Amino acid sequence: MDSLACNLANLTVLKSGVERLTLTDFRNYANLRIRAEIAPIVVYGENGSGKTNILEAISFLTPGRGLRGARLNDIKRFIPQVNYENSVSFVSPLSWAVAAEICNNGDVFNIATAVEKNLKELDDADEYRSFERRIVKIDGNKASSQADLGRYFSAVWITPQMDRMFRGGSQPRRAFLDRLVYAFDTEHAKRISAFEHLYREWYKLIKDARKDSRWLASLEEEMATTGVAIAAARREQVARLNAFIENEPDDVFPSVMLELDGIVEKSLDTKAAVEVEEEYRNLLLKQRYCVMNNDTPDGVNRTDFKVFFKKKGMPAELCSTGEQKSLLISIILAQTKCQTLYKGFAPVLLLDEVAAHLDDNKKEALISKIRDLNIQAWITTTNPDIFASLRSRAQFFKIKNNQIFED
Numbered sequence: 502m503d504s505l506a507c508n509l510a511n512l513t514v515l516k517s518g519v520e521r522l523t524l525t526d527f528r529n530y531a532n533l534r535i536r537a538e539i540a541p542i543v544v545y546g547e548n549g550s551g552k553t554n555i556l557e558a559i560s561f562l563t564p565g566r567g568l569r570g571a572r573l574n575d576i577k578r579f580i581p582q583v584n585y586e587n588s589v590s591f592v593s594p595l596s597w598a599v600a601a602e603i604c605n606n607g608d609v610f611n612i613a614t615a616v617e618k619n620l621k622e623l624d625d626a627d628e629y630r631s632f633e634r635r636i637v638k639i640d641g642n643k644a645s646s647q648a649d650l651g652r653y654f655s656a657v658w659i660t661p662q663m664d665r666m667f668r669g670g671s672q673p674r675r676a677f678l679d680r681l682v683y684a685f686d687t688e689h690a691k692r693i694s695a696f697e698h699l700y701r702e703w704y705k706l707i708k709d710a711r712k713d714s715r716w717l718a719s720l721e722e723e724m725a726t727t728g729v730a731i732a733a734a735r736r737e738q739v740a741r742l743n744a745f746i747e748n749e750p751d752d753v754f755p756s757v758m759l760e761l762d763g764i765v766e767k768s769l770d771t772k773a774a775v776e777v778e779e780e781y782r783n784l785l786l787k788q789r790y791c792v793m794n795n796d797t798p799d800g801v802n803r804t805d806f807k808v809f810f811k812k813k814g815m816p817a818e819l820c821s822t823g824e825q826k827s828l829l830i831s832i833i834l835a836q837t838k839c840q841t842l843y844k845g846f847a848p849v850l851l852l853d854e855v856a857a858h859l860d861d862n863k864k865e866a867l868i869s870k871i872r873d874l875n876i877q878a879w880i881t882t883t884n885p886d887i888f889a890s891l892r893s894r895a896q897f898f899k900i901k902n903n904q905i906f907e908d
């Protein structure tokens with residue numbers, strides 16, 4: 502594996518990350534500016550001071566709904582107003598924005614994202630409904646799709662909410678995997694949103710009992726093609742990560758084994774894509790009755806992403822909370838290295854309260870891994886002393902009263 506290690510060392514010389522970040526009416530910040538280095542960045546402050554909000558803002562430089570999966574309407578700054586009866590109401594500015602100067606292997610780009618209000622004509626009447634949409638600008642030009650961001654910037658994150666990822670329903674695991682995929686394959690973000698759109702339309706059409714079988718068949722055709730492309734991309738990413746992890750040290754962050762549990766993905770084990778497309782089309786046709794009965798139809802919308810503690814052969818959902826966090830860190834570290842190697846630029850790491858649940862040994866190991874990766878990593882904590890050993894090579898920012906101060 503010497504050659505791989507050597508490649509990585511060469512590639513990480515070219516740095517990538519956020520060099521300037523500006524938030525406008527974003528959550529608790531009216532206006533915030535940060536000049537950042539491509540290095541570890543420790544953001545500290547009391548509970549509720551606004552640390553996660555900064556990481557969330559950075560996550561909006563990637564496609565999707567950010568690291569909280571938030572509704573656009575919750576993000577613009579709420580300003581509490583106490584009126585004369587001592588009751589509290591809120592006012593809000595009309596919009597919010599995140600702007601960033603991005604360094605991508607030495608090239609500088611300006612990315613901005615904000616919400617835009619639009620009017621949509623309702624189906625039948627001359628009525629309009631207003632709706633909000635997130636728009637993206639790259640160097641001042643409006644991008645046709647959020648997926649275009651993937652060519653300039655990429656981020657991977659670990660948040661406290663993900664502590665529960667291995668337990669319960671498959672949706673958060675699937676979303677996690679899909680984000681890993683589109684860091685490599687920008688088209689994947691487009692496919693996922695296209696599939697969701699088709700699925701909703703198909704579902705509604707069946708529920709409305711509109712017997713337009715030609716329309717349904719054409720939706721099923723498109724869902725099958727898009728679905729098989731989604732399944733194939735997921736398989737490729739899981740195989741890529743598993744192969745990469747083979748050569749990674751099995752240390753305090755244990756080796757993981759990744760698996761896909763999905764009907765379409767399984768079919769691709771033994772059949773050609775065209776065959777699986779036909780099979781999926783027939784499956785959808787048969788499953789129209791599922792929708793009528795309020796059952797969730799099977800397909801790429803139900804695929805589960807399974808993670809195992811390799812040495813123990815233990816499924817992640819049966820591991821302890823601390824072990825689960827370590828498994829998650831293992832995946833994120835593998836993804837980061839793999840992405841740097843194959844894609845040519847490093848992702849930015851967003852580590853929200855990552856030290857929680859880790860013992861001292863693991864905390865130190867994580868710090869040394871972050872240092873070795875030599876990339877930009879935003880780390881939030883209520884206790885900056887935990888990261889004291891990073892002092893000489895990291896930026897430290899304190900958050901207080903909705904403002905940021907560099908140490």
Ligand SMILES: Nc1ncnc2c1ncn2[C@@H]1O[C@H](COP(=O)(O)OP(=O)(O)O)[C@@H](O)[C@H]1O
Nearest residue numbers: 528529548549550551552553554575577578579
């Ligand atoms: N849309 C909003 N407008 C104004 N304040 C908000 C908004 N959304 C969340 N907040 C505030 O932001 C704070 C939480 O910030 P967060 O970044 O999660 O804190 P922490 O430092 O604990 O990570 C809370 O005080 C919350 O009330």
Ligand SMILES: [Mg+2]
Nearest residue numbers: 552553853881
């Ligand atoms: Mg937080």
